[in-house]
Amino acid sequence: YTLSTASATNATLVTWSSNGTGSFDNVNLVNATYTPSAADIINGSVILTMTVTSAAPCAGDIDQMTLTINPQAIVSAGDDATICESSTYTLTTATATDYTSLLWTSNGTGTFDDATLLAATYTPSAADIAAGSVTLTLTAQSAAPCVEASDDMVLTISLQATADAGVDATICEGSAYTLSTASATNATLVTWSSNGTGSFDNVNLVNATYTPSAADILNGSVILTMTVTSASPCVGDVDQMTLTINPQAIVSAGDDATICESSTYTLTTATATDYTSLLWTSSGTGTFDDATILAATYTPSAADIAAGSVTLTLTAQSAAPCVEASDAMVLTISLQATADAGVDATICEGSSYTLSTASATNATLVTWSSNGTGSFDNVNLVNATYTPSAADILNGSVILTMTVTSASPCVGDADQMTLTINPQAIVSAGDDATICESSTYTLTTATATDFISLLWTSSGTGTFDDATILAAIYTPSAADIAAGSVTLTLTAQSAAPCVEASDDMVLTISLQATADAGVDATICEGSSYTLSTASATNATLVTWSSNGTGSFDNVNLVNATYTPSAADILNGSVILTMTVTSAAPCAGDIDQMTLTINPQAIVSAGDDATICESSTYTLTTATATDFISLLWTSSGTGTFDDATILAAIYTPSAADIAAGSVTLTLTAQSAAPCVEASDDMVLTISLQATADA
Structure with a gap:
C-alpha cells in the first residue's frame, strides 16, 4: 500500500513504523509503500505510525492510520468431464474460498438449476449437444478492493448411438443381400451378427452385404442383428431384421432333337423343379397341344419347316423375388429329299459331261453311279462331271443313276439319265515348260489325232514361226516376260458332230535374278x-x-x-x-x-571422394578408353584446371562448399556412330573446424 494521502509539513525527518511485521520500501518517505507480512494478512489489519522531527527547538509530531487487509477469493471450476447427451451434470468437484458471492456462466445456451451455488447442476441445450462440448466458468467476487476470481472446465457431451437394421427383406437363393435400408447414428462401432451361418463382407459396415450359407438357404430365413457402440459414457443399441430366402426355379428344356417335316414332337426329356407355373414358347409359328404342361407336343408350321429348325423355350416362374428360369432346345426339322438325274444327253468322245440339268432337293447326301466304267469328278456333287471310259466310248452310251439320302429320319430317293457318246478329235499341247527370259521355245511335245486342221494361239502377245504346224516355235514378247508366264493353246477341228478339241500348256518365263x-x-x-x-x-x-x-x-x-x-x-x-x-x-x-x-568409348569418373573446404581435387582414379575427346562438367560452379584431360584438377566454388558436395561428370565422345559415354562421381566437401577460446 502506498501512503499517497499522507503529508508532513516543516519536517526535518519523517519516520514510518508499524505495529505489524510488514515492511516499508523507505521508512523516511512521506508517501512510503507498505508491504504487509503474512501475519499482517492473517490479522486482517495493521496500524501505521508517522513520526516527524521539527527543526530545533520545535517539538516533533505523530499521527496514525489503520490499513485493513481483505483476503482474495480463490476458485476452481473442477475437473473437465464427459456426459451423454440426455444427462445433466452436477459440478461436485468445484471449490471456492474467501468469496462474497459465486456465479456460474456457460459459453453455450444450457441452464443451471442455481448459478449461484458451488455445486450447481447444468442441463445442456440442443445447441450445446450439437456443438459436442461447452465451457462452464465459475466466477467468485472478493471483498473490496480485491478483484473477482474465475476458472473454467470443459464439459464434453457425447451423442447416444442408435441402431436401425432396416426393413425385413426377401431374396432369392444364390443371391447376397446388401443391407441398404440399415442406418446407424452417432455410433463409434457397428457390428453385424447372424443367427445363421452365412457371412458378411464386412461386419463393421452399416450397409454390409450378407451372403447366406447353404444351411441358411435350407432354413428359408435368417435373423440379422445390428449392434452399435456409443461414445463413452453413452450406452449402445441393438436392432434386428429378418431376411427370407426363397428357392429359385430350375428348368431344362430337354435334349435337342430332329424330326421329319411331316411329324410332331413330344417334349418328353424336359424337367422342372421349384416353379409356380410353366410356359412353352417357340421361335417359330408352330403350335403346342398345351403350352403349360411339361411334356407338351409341338406341331411345326410351314414356316418352321422352311426354316429348317425352331427353338423351343421352357420358362418357369419362381416365387418372388426369384426371377423366372428358362432353357431352350433346338428342334431340327429335316426335309424329304427328291432326286432328278436330268435330261438324257449326247457328247463327243474325249469329252466329259457335267450333269447340269440334274437337281436334288433337301438331300443330305447325293451319290452318282454308272452302269459303265467311267468316272465322276465327285460322286457327291449334284452337278457332277462324268468322264466316260474307253469301254463306255466303245459301247456308245452309259446309264447314270442319282441316289439321294434325306436327313434322318426321312427316307431317300433315286433317278436315272442316259448319256450317249460320239467319237472326238484328240489333241495335247505338250508338257508345261520353263525358259529364261531371253530364250524361244519349240513345242516338240505337242500331239494331235483325228483332226482336219490345227491352230496355235497365245494368251500373251508373243509370236509363232508357223501357228498351223504341230511343233511351232514361240518367241515371247516383252509383255509375256513381264507377266512371267503365257498359256499356249493348240486347237484341232474335229469332223462333225464333234466340236473342236483344244489343249493348253503353260510356258513359264523365268526372270534373271x-x-x-x-x-x-x-x-x-x-x-x-x-x-x-x-x-x-x-x-x-x-x-x-x-x-x-x-x-x-x-x-x-x-x-x-x-x-x-x-x-x-x-x-x-x-x-x-x-x-x-x-x-x-x-x-x-x-x-x-x-x-x-x-569401338564404343568407356568411361569411369572414378571413386567418390571427400576433401576439406580449402583443398582442390585431382581426379586420378578416373579412366577412359576408345574416346576421341573428353569433357569434365560439374553440377556446381567450381572450376577445372583443364576440363578436357582425364586427371583434371577441380577447385570448388564458395557455392559448392556451402552445398557440401558436388557431382562431377566425365563425358567421352566416341567415333561415330557410337554415342558419347558418361559417368559421375560425388565430391564431398567438409568444412574446416575453427576454435576461439
Whole structure:
C-alpha cells in the first residue's frame, strides 16, 4: 500500500513504523509503500505510525492510520468431464474460498438449476449437444478492493448411438443381400451378427452385404442383428431384421432333337423343379397341344419347316423375388429329299459331261453311279462331271443313276439319265515348260489325232514361226516376260458332230535374278546392323554369308540383321555377301558390302571422394578408353584446371562448399556412330573446424 494521502509539513525527518511485521520500501518517505507480512494478512489489519522531527527547538509530531487487509477469493471450476447427451451434470468437484458471492456462466445456451451455488447442476441445450462440448466458468467476487476470481472446465457431451437394421427383406437363393435400408447414428462401432451361418463382407459396415450359407438357404430365413457402440459414457443399441430366402426355379428344356417335316414332337426329356407355373414358347409359328404342361407336343408350321429348325423355350416362374428360369432346345426339322438325274444327253468322245440339268432337293447326301466304267469328278456333287471310259466310248452310251439320302429320319430317293457318246478329235499341247527370259521355245511335245486342221494361239502377245504346224516355235514378247508366264493353246477341228478339241500348256518365263548387298556402312560395337539398303530382284532365294563369325537373324531375308561377333569387332570390319538364286533355268547373282565396326568409348569418373573446404581435387582414379575427346562438367560452379584431360584438377566454388558436395561428370565422345559415354562421381566437401577460446 502506498501512503499517497499522507503529508508532513516543516519536517526535518519523517519516520514510518508499524505495529505489524510488514515492511516499508523507505521508512523516511512521506508517501512510503507498505508491504504487509503474512501475519499482517492473517490479522486482517495493521496500524501505521508517522513520526516527524521539527527543526530545533520545535517539538516533533505523530499521527496514525489503520490499513485493513481483505483476503482474495480463490476458485476452481473442477475437473473437465464427459456426459451423454440426455444427462445433466452436477459440478461436485468445484471449490471456492474467501468469496462474497459465486456465479456460474456457460459459453453455450444450457441452464443451471442455481448459478449461484458451488455445486450447481447444468442441463445442456440442443445447441450445446450439437456443438459436442461447452465451457462452464465459475466466477467468485472478493471483498473490496480485491478483484473477482474465475476458472473454467470443459464439459464434453457425447451423442447416444442408435441402431436401425432396416426393413425385413426377401431374396432369392444364390443371391447376397446388401443391407441398404440399415442406418446407424452417432455410433463409434457397428457390428453385424447372424443367427445363421452365412457371412458378411464386412461386419463393421452399416450397409454390409450378407451372403447366406447353404444351411441358411435350407432354413428359408435368417435373423440379422445390428449392434452399435456409443461414445463413452453413452450406452449402445441393438436392432434386428429378418431376411427370407426363397428357392429359385430350375428348368431344362430337354435334349435337342430332329424330326421329319411331316411329324410332331413330344417334349418328353424336359424337367422342372421349384416353379409356380410353366410356359412353352417357340421361335417359330408352330403350335403346342398345351403350352403349360411339361411334356407338351409341338406341331411345326410351314414356316418352321422352311426354316429348317425352331427353338423351343421352357420358362418357369419362381416365387418372388426369384426371377423366372428358362432353357431352350433346338428342334431340327429335316426335309424329304427328291432326286432328278436330268435330261438324257449326247457328247463327243474325249469329252466329259457335267450333269447340269440334274437337281436334288433337301438331300443330305447325293451319290452318282454308272452302269459303265467311267468316272465322276465327285460322286457327291449334284452337278457332277462324268468322264466316260474307253469301254463306255466303245459301247456308245452309259446309264447314270442319282441316289439321294434325306436327313434322318426321312427316307431317300433315286433317278436315272442316259448319256450317249460320239467319237472326238484328240489333241495335247505338250508338257508345261520353263525358259529364261531371253530364250524361244519349240513345242516338240505337242500331239494331235483325228483332226482336219490345227491352230496355235497365245494368251500373251508373243509370236509363232508357223501357228498351223504341230511343233511351232514361240518367241515371247516383252509383255509375256513381264507377266512371267503365257498359256499356249493348240486347237484341232474335229469332223462333225464333234466340236473342236483344244489343249493348253503353260510356258513359264523365268526372270534373271539380281543381287545388291547395299551401300557400305559403319556401326558401333555392341550394335546390330539391318541391311536396309540391300535389294534383290526376281530372286527365288536370298542367302547372306559373312567372312567373319557374326550371325544373321535370318540369312534368307533381303534386309536381314547382322550381329557382329567379338572377332568381327576386334577385326574392325566384315564383308557381307548376298547370293541370290534365279528361278530355273536362269543363273544366280552375287554382291558384297563392307560393314565397319567402330569401338564404343568407356568411361569411369572414378571413386567418390571427400576433401576439406580449402583443398582442390585431382581426379586420378578416373579412366577412359576408345574416346576421341573428353569433357569434365560439374553440377556446381567450381572450376577445372583443364576440363578436357582425364586427371583434371577441380577447385570448388564458395557455392559448392556451402552445398557440401558436388557431382562431377566425365563425358567421352566416341567415333561415330557410337554415342558419347558418361559417368559421375560425388565430391564431398567438409568444412574446416575453427576454435576461439
